Amino acid sequence: MQNTYAVVDDERGFSFRNCRRNQNLISSGFKPPNVTKTGTTICGVIYKDGVVLGCDTRTTNGHIVWEKCCEKIYKIQENIHVAGAGTAADMDAMVKLMRANAEFHRLNTNRKIIPVSYLKTITSRMFFRYGGAISCHFIIGGFDHKGPHIFIVHKEGSSMKLPYATMGSGGYIAMSIFESRWKPDLEEHEAKELVADAITAGIVNDLGSGSNVDLCIIKKNSSEKIYAYRKIGVSGIKVLDYNIRRGTTGVDLKAIKKIDVDIIEEKVVKMNI
Numbered sequence: 001m002q003n004t005y006a007v008v009d010d011e012r013g014f015s016f017r018n019c020r021r022n023q024n025l026i027s028s029g030f031k032p033p034n035v036t037k038t039g040t041t042i043c044g045v046i047y048k049d050g051v052v053l054g055c056d057t058r059t060t061n062g063h064i065v066w067e068k069c070c071e072k073i074y075k076i077q078e079n080i081h082v083a084g085a086g087t088a089a090d091m092d093a094m095v096k097l098m099r100a101n102a103e104f105h106r107l108n109t110n111r112k113i114i115p116v117s118y119l120k121t122i123t124s125r126m127f128f129r130y131g132g133a134i135s136c137h138f139i140i141g142g143f144d145h146k147g148p149h150i151f152i153v154h155k156e157g158s159s160m161k162l163p164y165a166t167m168g169s170g171g172y173i174a175m176s177i178f179e180s181r182w183k184p185d186l187e188e189h190e191a192k193e194l195v196a197d198a199i200t201a202g203i204v205n206d207l208g209s210g211s212n213v214d215l216c217i218i219k220k221n222s223s224e225k226i227y228a229y230r231k232i233g234v235s236g237i238k239v240l241d242y243n244i245r246r247g248t249t250g251v252d253l254k255a256i257k258k259i260d261v262d263i264i265e266e267k268v269v270k271m272n273i
Contacts, residue, residue, distance in 0.1 A: 039208010040085035041170030042072060043198045044141045044150045045182065046163050047191035050219040051141040051148045053083045054195035056170070056203050057228075058210035068211040069228075076102050078223060079113045079143050081216050085168035086136030086155065094136060098123055116142035120151040120159055128157025137167050143218050170202025170209040177201050188217065196230050203232045 026032065039060050044053040055072040058065060073083050074095045080102065084091040101122050106114050120140055127134055132155050140151040152167060153159045164182055166174040177198040186194065192215060199213045213230040216223065 039170070039206060040072065040168035041166070041174050041199050041202025041206060041209040042083040042085050042139055042168050043166040043171070043174045043178070043195055043202075044083060044139045044164065045178065045186065045191050045195055046148045046150055047186040047188060049148075049188060050143055050217060051150060052188075052191040052195045053081055053139065053141045053216040053218070054199045054229075055083050055214050056199055056209040057212045057214055058203075058208070059088065060208050065210065071214070073214060073216045073225065075223070076119060077106065077114060077142075079218065080116055080119055081141055081218055081223060082119075083139045083141070083167075083216075084136055085138075085171075090134050091136040094123070094126070094134060094138070097126060113144055115144050115146070116140060116149040116151065120153060120161075123153050124157050124159045127153060127155055132156045139165050139167055141216070141218055143220050148218070166198065166202075168202070168209065170199075170206035173205045174198035174202045192217070192229070200230060200232060 022032075039058070040056065042053070042055045044051060053073055057067075057069050057072070059067040059070040070088075072085070073081055075081050076095070076098050082095070082098065084095065098119060102114055102119055105118060106112075119142070123138060123140070134155055137155055138153045140149075140153065142149055149161065150163065150165055151159055151161050152165045163184075164178045166172070166178065175198075177194065181194055181197075195215060196213050199209075202209045203211070203213070210233065212228040212232065215226040215229045217226070
């Protein structure tokens with residue numbers, strides 16, 4: 001009899017043995033669980049003197065906006081910050097592991113700052129170890145002895161070094177801003193506006209992204225977070241007083257106009273019920 005159960009072995013790399021099991025389960029009538037879609041727009045760019053990371057602040061649960069002021073840029077070391085997209089619980093656990101591993105490496109090597117590539121490597125290995133089961137992605141930005149760096153790490157473990165990067169459900173929209181306006185050796189104010197415009201494009205065109213634009217500027221000897229650098233979709237100012245007494249309705253304008261009506265034809269029709 002063919003084995004249709006999960007197989008656990010010590011082989012390195014990806015294993016696709018469970019694909020046949022899943023196919024047999026679905027063909028026998030098993031209904032797979034629904035996937036909950038999350039939405040985020042994160043991006044980062046290298047400029048003349050450092051790195052600028054940006055993110056939106058909306059947290060979603062399916063079609064429900066769960067929180068409007070969520071923090072998606074995390075400090076790993078003084079010289080390294082990461083912007084995350086994906087499932088909040090997985091992201092929180094991964095950030096704790098990244099912080100712990102980075103601090104252990106700093107203490108073991110007696111360094112003041114650790115290389116950004118080291119954090120990229122250990123993060124990529126952790127993702128690869130679980131074969132894509134950890135549902136989150138990261139843009140790693142930092143400054144070390146080799147200068148500013150931006151790395152992207154996908155949940156399958158693949159990674160890449162880029163001059164600018166976007167991720168999340170609004171990432172493709174934000175990428176259009178970078179591809180049309182990015183140039184080498186950006187000034188700090190240009191980089192901040194470019195990242196803010198990219199996140200704004202994601203917020204405006206992606207339903208999973210929203211609220212404010214948060215930025216993080218990482219330089220050689222310092223880092224700074226700017227919360228609500230730009231606010232999108234601010235509520236308007238109330239015009240009327242909504243404290244209305246019971247039995248009344250407040251109106252902004254009252255006008256009575258007499259309308260003359262001529263009855264041309266009147267006919268009574270009896271209906272059978």
